[in-house]
Amino acid sequence: MLFPDLVKLTTSSFLSYRMRSFLTGLGIAIGITAVILLTSIGEGLHQFVLAEFSQFGTNIITIQPGKTQTQGGNVGVFGSVRPLSLDDADALRHLPYVENVNPSLMGNVEVRANGKTRRTTVLGEGRDFAHAFTMKVQSGSFWPDEDNDQARALVVLGSKVRQELFPGQNPLGSYLRVGGQRYRVIGVMESKGQILGFDMDDTVIIPAARAMELLNRPGLIEMQVSYRASADVNAVIRLITERLKDRHGSEDFTVISQEQALEVLGSVLDVLTFAVGALGGISLLVGAVGILTIMTMAVTERTAEIGLLRALGAQERQVLILFLGEAMLLSALGGLAGLALGVGIAQGLHLIFPALPVHTPWLFAIAAELTAISIGLIAGVAPARRAARLDPVEALHAE
């Protein structure tokens, strides 16, 4: 039997039971739709989160106080930890490969200017903050020097704060009261938008030394070290760890590279995508049962036809292939419909809710279609074998 004839014969039976074929195919289509839709959203989310995390550049190492250990909790809770100080930051500045060290802490303060008051987030940072995080200063600049003991009262505004407190005027050189202290505005950041729900524009940035004093904190929340892109991340981590251990006497801090963080995050998101995909897989299973049912019925109904085919010279194998072909055609068409539907709904959702990230990798689509065809194959095997093994004499006389 030639392949085009196989297609013609299987299509003819598919077409003669239109409604039934449609409903059976629909079972598979719904399954594939669910898988494609869920994985599209999962994968979109995955890419979205990774992009959010890596937009500051990937060659950044973060140091936090307290050592995260396998036996739960941050030891910092028990107070046996030395806080990270500005001196620690300075000590790291002289390590090889290190380009910038940015001491960092944050808090919530009241700012006031032009008779307007606003509660906003205050970031205590180093002067290389913008550079390290590849953020742009729209006008003005950061403070020119870093004097930890005599940090000057200078502030850089987020674009939103600037808009609210200095509408339509140049704020550079004006004074802003931050938590009751007077700061001179020396720069305005370019708008950055929200990052994982945190509005980067609704902030004011002051030197870390002043922020510690203002917020009355003993140490930094974290330090970010940016290193040369050509350097080996593990070597840099080792250098940082050794230097800080020397200073602290023990490893009471945690060093995380952006790379590691992204890796962990990536694998968590992979599991998420897989889990929602598996959820859709259950509906595929139901579709497979539908195909099994319909093919079993078809064999019973067409017993006489099977007998005839045998009498006309069909081998057992040809009968098997004909019925397997029908099952696979049903599932392949169902799969294609599901693919179209899944991608369509995903893109439609994206149009209605632009914030919802959606992404359908080609590989997923192909894998889904192959899965659909395999399901048809597996579900069709038992009925097709039964058809092939029918006794031709008995089959011919079945009516």
Added chain:
Amino acid sequence: MITLSQVSRSFTVGDQQVAALRGIDLNIAAGDYVSVMGPSGSGKSTLLNLIGLLDRPSSGTYKLDGGDVTALDDVQQARVRSEKIGFVFQSFHLVPRLTAAMNIELPMILAGIAPEERRERVAKLVENYGLKDRADHRPDQLSGGQRQRVAIARATSMHPAVLLADEPTGNLDQTTGREVMALLEQLVEQNVALILVTHDPVIGGRAHRQIHMVDGQIISETGRST
């Protein structure tokens, strides 16, 4: 061409052995026109199925064109059926969702014959059997006579040496039945061996050889082999 010697076939029904055929000896040559008659249950159809390789004898040998075909496996038997044997049934056995032309084409499709060759043969058969304006109709749009003509065209599409007809006129009125018989008898003239199972003595009487069966045995044979 066909040689059956001491062929028996028994079935197990419940825990009893029922003999459908007992020690049949039969020779059929190319161009023979043989009718097999007898009451129901006499083993006529079983004999036809055995000759058509749809069934295997319990004992005895069956030689077709000199070769023993009882020992062949499924694939080989299917090939013999495809190349040498044509079937015509009482209930026509057309595939309902395929057109008349596609039904005629079916044995050639299964045999893997090239599409151009198939088209030629179908066109000729449709012409010969007066189905030209019916070729694109489905079986349920055809009359009984037309359906049986499609079935005969299908049975001859592979140029078989043997045509096995099981009550081919059983579902047809007398006039149509006679027309169908005339078509089958035309094939005998083309040196096809026609074996006809019937219990209509008028139809059976037209054959050159008439075999009467009772209880799985041939009790009498009249006529001659050509």
